[in-house]
Amino acid sequence: MHVCRGNWSKHEEVLLSGDYARLLPALERMAVDQFVLEYATPRAGDIEVVGRTLSDRQLGLGVVNPRTDVVEAVDDIVGKAEKAMAFYRPDQLYLNTDCGFSCFATRSVNVEQVAFKKLCAIVAAADQLKKRYG
Amino acid sequence: MIDQQPFLTTQVGSWPRSKTMLKTLRGYQKGAISRKDFDAVADGEIRRTVELQEKAGLDILVDGEHRRESFYAFITDKVAGTRLMSLADMLDYVEDKAEFEEMLRTMDMPASAVKNPTCIGKISRREPLALEDFRFLRTLTQKPVKITLPGPYLLTRSMWVGALTRKAYRNHKKMADDIVRVLREELMDLRDAGCDFVQFDEPVLTEIVLSEECDRRTFM
DSSP, X not given: OEEOSOOSOSOGGGSOOOOSGGGHHHHHHOOXXXXXXXXXXXXXXXXXXXXXXXXXXXXXXXXXXXXXXXXXXXXXXXXXXXXXXXXXXXGGEEEEESSOSOSBTTOOSSOHXXXXXXXXXXXXXXXXXXXXXX | OOOOOTTEEOOOSBOOOOHHHHHHHHHHHHTSSOHHHHHHHHHHHHXXXXXXXXXXXXXXXXXXXXXXXXXXXXXXXXXXXXXXXXXXXXXXXXXXXXXXXXXXXXXXXXXXXXXXXXXXXXXXXXXXXXHHHHHHHHTTOSSOBEEEEEOHHHHXXXXXXXXXXXXXXXXXXXXXXXXXXXXXXXXXXXXXXXXXXXEEEOTHHHHHHHSSOTTOOOOO
């Protein structure tokens, strides 16, 4: 199951802000294998909040922001995954975008060229992580 | 199911739409373009999106949701008892119009882009929601694939527009029972067809706990 804080605008300040703490009681009761969660934006709070409670499931860790034009540094993505590894085994940890690149047909939040580079950054980070911990 | 491997990579679902895709979608919605022609264009866009994911080296691939108006409003193509409505259409039915318009403005909400799958009758699957999307995607890659579906909470919250929905359902809960049934049927169909990964999207859950106004209804 995927949860985020809105993906309709490139203005980060109008999107919602706050960690997952208040959702945990609901998330814990859900019979799902994986939570696909935003973590590329600081608005999502700290990984500990989810890691402490939901580490019996897989985590789809959001590592790139679909709304920005700058491609995230591979080292930063690796760092985010390493923080999550305090709570998740490598085989529980998926790396993904924070959300889609165009949830609304007429409101693409990025262009294909940038979106593609962001996917490449995710894969490059996963390759480094596999070498280190795989 | 997908074999457990370290650090699998994927994306959450939708891909930027091309001008051609958008024009074709509008034409199809207006009835000016046939389903066959619409699908031919969408198939091409999906093919390119899959190739790009292969090229990037992702492990689990998606189709980019090119056929969809939005990640949840597309269900009006598939589910009986629903109607695709613009937020402008919705203005006639919201209780406090001024407040609603103010909310759209301050949140930079794309009033023209957001279309709502309003419930106007008894809900049932006219055709599967995403089974054909899965079957097509399956022909394009050897890799595991992911299908995205709107979650039951998101749909319940957006589809209920009292003035229109009350004719079919007494309350939210009665309507939600049918939404859950539709989603469950779809999930089973996808499983039986061999889909590796189904993701339910529930972005609205954060709105309930993070928005200062709990009763605020953004219809998304």
